[in-house]
Amino acid sequence: MRLLPYAPAAPPQVRANPSPSRKSRQPPCALPFPDALRAAAAAAAVSLSLLSGDAVGAWAVTERPPELCREEDASIKDEVRTKVVATNEQLVEEAWEVVNEGFLPDAGSRPWSQEMWMKKKQDILQSSIRSRSRAHDIIQKMLANLGDPYTRFLSPSEFSKMSKYDMTGIGLNLREIPDDNGSSKLMVLGLILDGPAHSAGVRQGDELLSINGTDVMGKSAFDVSTMLQGPKDTFVTIKVKHGNCGPVESMKVQRQLVARTPIFYRLEKKENEDSSVGYIHIKEFNAVAKKDLVSALRRLQNSGASYFVLDLRDNLGGLVQAGIEIAKLFLNKGDTVIYTTGRDRQVQNTIVAERGPLVTTPLMVCILW
Template sequence: MVLAKRGLVLGATAFILTTVAVTGAGLHLSQGQILNLSSSPKEVVDEVWQIINRYYVDATFNQQDWRQIRTQYLEASYGNDEEAYTAIREMLETLDDPYTRFMDPEEFEDMQIDTSGSLTGVGIQIAKDEESDRLIVVSPIDDSPAFNAGIIAKDIITKIDGQDTLGMEVNDAVQLIRGERGTEVILTIQRGDREIDFPIVRDRIEIHPVRTRIEETRSGNVAYIRLTQFNANAAQDMREALREFEAMNGPDTVVGYVLDLRSNPGGLLNASVDIARMWLDEGKIVSTHDRRGEVERQVANNTALTDKPLVVMIDGGSASASEIVSAALQDNQRAILIGTESFGKGLVQSVRPLSDGSGLAVTIAEYRTPNGRSITKDKKIKPDVVVELSDEEREELQLNNNRIGTVDDPQFARSLEVLLEQVLTHSGTQLEVMVR
């Protein structure tokens, strides 16, 4: 999910449907860096170069001679904006970073969707899959057209309306998948050895980030909380849910919690910190590191709303802010993680407007867990208790989503078992991590 906090953007990937807050930080260049350029297209090329030169997380620029690249692209002639945009994308490709990307004015405008929680489209988050050089589904939005059609996390999109996606960039896929409400797009999906066509009708999508229910057990009530994304309403909705559960007394008392972050692609950094603090009284939550070192650290502040046993469910669609929360709770031994390993996206982007109305998302930092772990494609958050779902089980749950978070959901059923074991040993101050 790509959203901003004081100019910083956390993103699992680029999305077909996303809410983005673009900060007004603007472009700040020292006087000695600016050439006297005569053409507007060339000015935009240099704007992009300057932003990368000043803010990009890797000071080696992927082992590239970045100054030589500037000379190369500023010596070229550009007859129109499109030629300059092509050059910019070529320049950025040398960084080998799929999250640092250029958006032309139309793409940038599309990205600036209001964060009201209401969107129009098919409802999937996608990224570039380096192994196949195609597009991979990070996760579908709950109850979206894509979700209801049966699209699941880790699906590979091989065709869009029959057009092969081999080598296709995320921005180009966005333009093909996006469309008016009521129109249809056909996504061809590679899932294991199968290739399946999914006709999907675009529609308006209402996003409700927090969903709850009570699971009654012989040991007491267990509160199930499903968080589907870290949008502007997530922290307040979570706070209200926890306060309501904690106020329950007598036979309705809640003895423990299952927090479901599966297929949650992330969102606002401050929402992830706020939500982590609802479960942690003390300890580090996350630190942010740019190319100079640590620049920010977020810690718990004695505002936890509960100390009752907690299990967190994650999977391959849990990314970005989801990984911040799950790792913070794991590293501080506050929760047991159950499911499968996370997506692996620990990079921070800044989204910046350019002078001609186009925009640039640039990777400026990475975040690290309390124990100092980087979260990358090769270093994902691993659950304490692994519970795999077969493709058939995932499809069954998605097509019958009323079973998600019930005993008919194998990962929830195992989470419930582990949680109730913790309820029996819970002392009020210490959580014994039991891994089986």
């Protein structure tokens, strides 16, 4: 994954599409570790995500000396304007290059080749791009042409929200499902337990029909998630269909943008034994997951946990970086957490653990299978 040079100062984080919907059955724990945790972290990854920042370049303008003529003043303004336009064009070109270097031809639903992609670049850059918002629009349309739902462009505001809060602002994740009419419908893939949507009566498998009276049929999950977002404590009215043949219900849901802890833990003592088990369930990889997991591990260890059970079943996915940082807590220094490769097999980006594990007691991991 390559990050654009205009990315925000905050560490890049990408909200991932969670795994396909599954029944809430609880399969047995799967070993060995750390392979299981690596797989969970990798499941949060997407094929490509493009990030951009707000800055278009800083220009210091000193007070004009009295002897400076009007023609010279105009030339200076033209030069500054040209540089700003070039920055917008460079942003678009950089996004184009990321796809050109790493996109896999079979990743999208439409045919792709470097020749076709080169023509797309030539067509786009024929005219000037005079605003950052226009550059963002061009990139979004350019990536939409790929037909790949996992290749996305995040504007600075979208990136800021997704790096801090849940995907929708009401605690649910959506997935596009093809329907019989050749279009697609939006199904609720997962919910945050006791989150706003869950408390209002939304359940996994429900179909989202409208938002504030606007029909969402045929819209992408990403676009609809943006429609659901809004200021904290404001309300959004959604209409859902419960299951395939259930009733249609309209409900008013209060947005809750504060990231809630996805970590639930307890200490369990085994009968007729002196040992204790520290049980930890991670419901999603959000912005506070690592911090709260570290706190849970330390508290359980101080309470006498002899070993740990890490439950990743029914995990909704989440931020790639959060999953990576959590995996590092259990790996030895230098161990590979995750690696990414593109079309060029000679180029591989590898992320490794920088220090030793936080705990060295035995660990079991429960995952979906």
